[in-house]
Amino acid sequence: MGKNLKFNRRGFLKSSVLGTTGALIGSKAYGNAFTGNDPVIIRRQLGKTDIELPIVSFGVMRSDNAALVKSAFDMGFVHFDTAHGYQEGRNETMLGEIFKTMPREKVILATKVGADGVNRQTGEPGPGTTKESILEKFELSLKRLQMNYVDILYLHGVSNRNLALAPQVMEAFSELKKRGKIRYAGMSTHQNEPEVIQTAIDSNLYDVVLTAINFKHGMADQIKEKAALAAQKGIGIVAMKTMAGGFMDKERQHPINCSAALKWVLQDENIHTSIPGITSFDHMMQNFSVMENLNFTDEEKANLEEAKLVAGLYCDGCNQCVAQCVKHLPVNEYMRAYMYTYGYRHYENAYSVLDDIGLSSNPCADCSACTVNCPKGFQIAQRIADVSRLTDMPKELLV
Numbered sequence: 001m002g003k004n005l006k007f008n009r010r011g012f013l014k015s016s017v018l019g020t021t022g023a024l025i026g027s028k029a030y031g032n033a034f035t036g037n038d039p040v041i042i043r044r045q046l047g048k049t050d051i052e053l054p055i056v057s058f059g060v061m062r063s064d065n066a067a068l069v070k071s072a073f074d075m076g077f078v079h080f081d082t083a084h085g086y087q088e089g090r091n092e093t094m095l096g097e098i099f100k101t102m103p104r105e106k107v108i109l110a111t112k113v114g115a116d117g118v119n120r121q122t123g124e125p126g127p128g129t130t131k132e133s134i135l136e137k138f139e140l141s142l143k144r145l146q147m148n149y150v151d152i153l154y155l156h157g158v159s160n161r162n163l164a165l166a167p168q169v170m171e172a173f174s175e176l177k178k179r180g181k182i183r184y185a186g187m188s189t190h191q192n193e194p195e196v197i198q199t200a201i202d203s204n205l206y207d208v209v210l211t212a213i214n215f216k217h218g219m220a221d222q223i224k225e226k227a228a229l230a231a232q233k234g235i236g237i238v239a240m241k242t243m244a245g246g247f248m249d250k251e252r253q254h255p256i257n258c259s260a261a262l263k264w265v266l267q268d269e270n271i272h273t274s275i276p277g278i279t280s281f282d283h284m285m286q287n288f289s290v291m292e293n294l295n296f297t298d299e300e301k302a303n304l305e306e307a308k309l310v311a312g313l314y315c316d317g318c319n320q321c322v323a324q325c326v327k328h329l330p331v332n333e334y335m336r337a338y339m340y341t342y343g344y345r346h347y348e349n350a351y352s353v354l355d356d357i358g359l360s361s362n363p364c365a366d367c368s369a370c371t372v373n374c375p376k377g378f379q380i381a382q383r384i385a386d387v388s389r390l391t392d393m394p395k396e397l398l399v
Helices: 009-021 066-075 086-099 131-145 167-178 193-203 220-232 258-266 281-292 298-308 320-324 331-343 347-357 380-392
Strands: 003-006 040-045 052-054 079-081 108-113 150-155 182-189 208-212 236-240
Touching (some): 066 079, 066 086, 066 281, 086 131, 150 208, 167 182, 208 220, 220 236, 258 281, 258 298, 331 380, 347 380
Parallel strands (some): 150 182, 208 236
16 A cells, blocks of 8 residues: 655654653653654655655644644655645745755645636636736745745635636646746645546646545545546545544534544545644644554444534535525535634634635525525534624634
């Protein structure tokens, strides 16, 4: 199952964990960290690229802890994923400060730029998205990262062919490749994923697809089918949203078994790596342990089966809700903001999603009854009312 490589966990724990935290964290949390045995982790080739990666990488979006990122690098994480808009640019800036003194070839960096004013019906970029605007955003990202190039640049948040194949987008990414500013071009998608993966296959431009996939995703089988086809064509597949919202309930009393959820995704060898969000040393060590062994325990199997029976917090973005809504609200975007709020407690990102669709204090308030029948069983009106409360708070309080 992929290639194996040893990492020096003992060296990491001595130089990073002890030095950063100032205290020895219990050996139970770190498995065999103190037994004298270095782990053998699974690595996979990222499609036809020359990049070989551990099967778990570092999703930096919600992390603002430079010491954590440094420790991850010392431990053996090599691929770090960010975006132009994460934390309003502070995420890229943090990574730039961390990696500016390190050999550039030791780090695999991915960032993302999005289109402006995307039409929610057609998926086409608005008039504000030009080749020049994309290049300008990316140059700012490079400046923040203090780098001359990134390994992967994704077109952010693609939901159909129209955006991915827009001439101005294709021209911008092609030019960046020719100028050596990006090594590989990619797309990220958390909606209509099978079509987006097929678009990458057809494009003759995109080398990597960053796709949402998890054990609760209603289109998981279709995504896997397209991922297999893409892998055969030499396209790298990176997984995100692997934790399916992190919790099964708004009150956060019933967490998803994150190790089991991550294993479920990575047992498919056509998925080359994953970028779970890491915000603590416990998260990092838990994710690292998955790199060594993808076999389920009996408890993990039972946990996933139980979680499948609960509606949970993860929205597939199937869009069936939009046609049913009398106001044609972008219900799936509200559900994504709901997941960020109650699953991850990432209020800034939730606020950003609501801002993109037009901040509104409970747009469902004047409806006598909700007409949306969600296939996942979500109580749509109640969830929109709950998450809309964020719009009454000053944005600076959510950062």
